[in-house]
Amino acid sequence: MAAIYSLYIINKSGGLIYYKDYGSAGRMDTNDSLRVASLWHSMHAISQQLSPVSGCLGIELLQADTFDLHCFQSLTGTKFFAVSEPGAQHMESLLKFVYELYTDYVLKNPFYEMEMPIRCELFDINLTQAVQKDRVTFLGR
């Protein structure tokens, strides 16, 4: 069983390059996931503009009634965000681990073109293993 409801990866322009659903009740079709990802990209940028002090890097955690949305932005602008249960732990570590998988299985793949949707089988396999609940618990060790 997965520790998160879904995972999105956005490129630095706000385009959705990876979306994986792990058990949401409501289905989101391809167009909706693209719109949600683009909207999150804009909201992330606007939250930086509204910061009362300098040095803001954007939203890291959005807390809603029925879910939490954790976001990690790499130095090159790629965003990884995961939708989880409220109060779920070790999400920051999980997103950084996903970033490691991304660098190892996607960026080092010579057939992968930058900014394009990710279709790497090894990335999918390792990601599915990484998000299992018992694996996520070990991230807190």
Next chain:
Amino acid sequence: MQFFGVSEISPSPPAPTASGNNGHMMYVFNRNGVCLLYREWNRPLRTLDAQQDHKLMFGLLFSLKSLTAKMDPTSAVEKGNLGMLQLPGQGCSFHSFCTNTYKLSFMESPSGIKIILVTHPRTGDLRESLKYIYNLYVEYVVKNPLYTPGSPIRCELFNTTLDQYVRGIA
């Protein structure tokens, strides 16, 4: 293989202000997006003029509410198009978000009044505090016969009480 370990790449959040007041600013909007109140206690950075800042904040909240209603993973009902106008209380709504420099807490009443409090990022859950602030709004603004609904709040008693309360919680 662990590159990050326990270290953080983002800069550490700023230290709490010397006066002990960790509240940055507060907004109150009505259902039409009119900014009824803007209170500022500690805001060193200002990127926009006041009117644009209020519009941008309302737009951010409107879009985030729409986003959370669409993304709700526990509801299987048809959610309609992204950006569709929703009644207050309808669908899943967010109550706060956190960045490395600030935390924004949000509350919307059934009548569409939105209360936004921007604080230090380490602040805890402020949902009960925002409900109390809404009670202050009802007691000092709504019950004021000189106040016209929809116009900016210019009630000194409300401002004083609000400043005192925010200084105590944030």
